[in-house]
Amino acid sequence: MKIGLATPNSDYGQRTTDMAVEAEQRGYDSLWVGEHSHIPASRETPHPAGIDLPQLYWHMRDPFTSLGAAAAVTSRIKLVTGVCLVLEHEVLDLAKSVATLDEVSGGRFLFGVGVGWNREELANVSPVPWSQRYGAMRETIEALRGQWSQHEAGYSGTHVHIEPSWVYPKPVQQPGPPVLMGCQGRIGLQHAAEYADGWCPLDDFLRDARKAVDRFRAAVESYGRDPDGVPISMYCFSRPTEEKLELYQELGVERTVFGAPDEADKHQRFVDRNQHLVDTFAD
Template sequence: MIPKIGLNYVPLHHSLLVEGGRLAEQLGFEGVWLGEHIITPFEDDSRYPGEKLPFTHDSPFLEPLVVLGALAVTTRRLRLGTGVLMAPVRDPFLTARELATVDALSDGRLDVGLGLGWSREEYAILGRDWHKRGKRMDEFVHVLRALFDPDVCEFHGELLDMPKMGFAPRSPQGLRPPLHLGGHTPRALQRAALLGDGWYGGSAAVKDAAQYVDTITRHRLDAGLSMEGYQFSVVLLHRPTRGELETLSAAGVHRAVITPWRRADGPAHPGEFDDLDPVRALAKEIGLGE
């Protein structure tokens, strides 16, 4: 048994994203995921939690929801994921409108990964308080849940306030898009357990996946929340062996989001690969096919 397999398409050149989405669907991958940085620092200040900073100051990041909107109308079954949006630096209401648009265009195929991010420079340039990022993340999630609930659509918090408002369209499936919350700190794991529909772990979490799954499960059960439908996902910045995927599945991970490309000196950079052969090779290695 292996987890569901998604693809991290951040390293794929923009000219191949639509073709790459169609190919992923044809080969039987579950979905395509795209993360973001809004502005990139010139130097790594060593706060990045992974093995090596996977971009430079001039790496070409695309806006994930714009790309997923294009994939929504050029695919039919492929799930479309954000892995992840940096929620605390975003406007929650504009983001909700973008999410609702992609979800409507895709007939309910959107997965929403949300995280704090790690770059203080991005928070500073976008006018967000680094020290209140956790609180803003909590309230951002509450706002999204309220907007997609026709019986609520109201929220009053410390940083965000929304009187009862109208919001449509909601998901064609009658459900809001699943919210997958990222992070590995004790507070982030608790947030993912209590406020999320799933957890989206970064590459640094792969070797300790079972520990994170157990911690989140314990938080949910202690709070009286069901584990039914809850999804554990991790992103891998390398092409794993089938044995590694089986280990993740045994640890309780439901979805592995794999990066088919890798540089010789570390993880792939955004938009630098214009070759879809690694996607085909990955499908063959793990037993997927048209």
């Protein structure tokens, strides 16, 4: 099994470059950073876990700048957006940011994507109605893949319209970096099964991990795809344990991602405390 390390990447936490170097040295296969460009102060949408919104949500660094810096100081570790809120970006600008990061990292980027959970956050930056966010995400991914793999590509959909354009550089990975989808509700799971290159659910929000994995693989098969070709990265938001990792290993989960705290001192204690799990389970 591969073991990834996820961080909120907050401006009051450790430097992204320091985390990337340490994670690579400790045997993690990937570094995951989140994204929230902003949080509207109205705070109307409740947190999915039913808790007060932690301050890290409005203190996250930009993921592409952070991962670009991490790429410059590492050589092996994968660099992952966990996840990029694609509907909060202009599509051509996002195509260039992703391709540039993949180029400067030597093809080490994994493009984790999602639609988010904060209604007013999306409304603040996008005309896409909340009820149509999944359809808009599909069009965005289709448009991005065209820009990454073709010299000249356009797109015409309900939400995304691009005149035939030249966008360079192209990603090292062709036809583009793997798209890992973080959506895990009923609709989101179907989207991941239909056209994502991988699925990265939060295990805290799965009532039964075994049933969820079976349901996802059945959905992948229903679209005529091979489940073995759509790997799962299980995001372990709560404390990782040997029992959890043994279960995920049994289920054929490709990667377990450890969610580390944001404060620098807590982060350091976390990686120290869980090093034995990396040593035991990491490929």
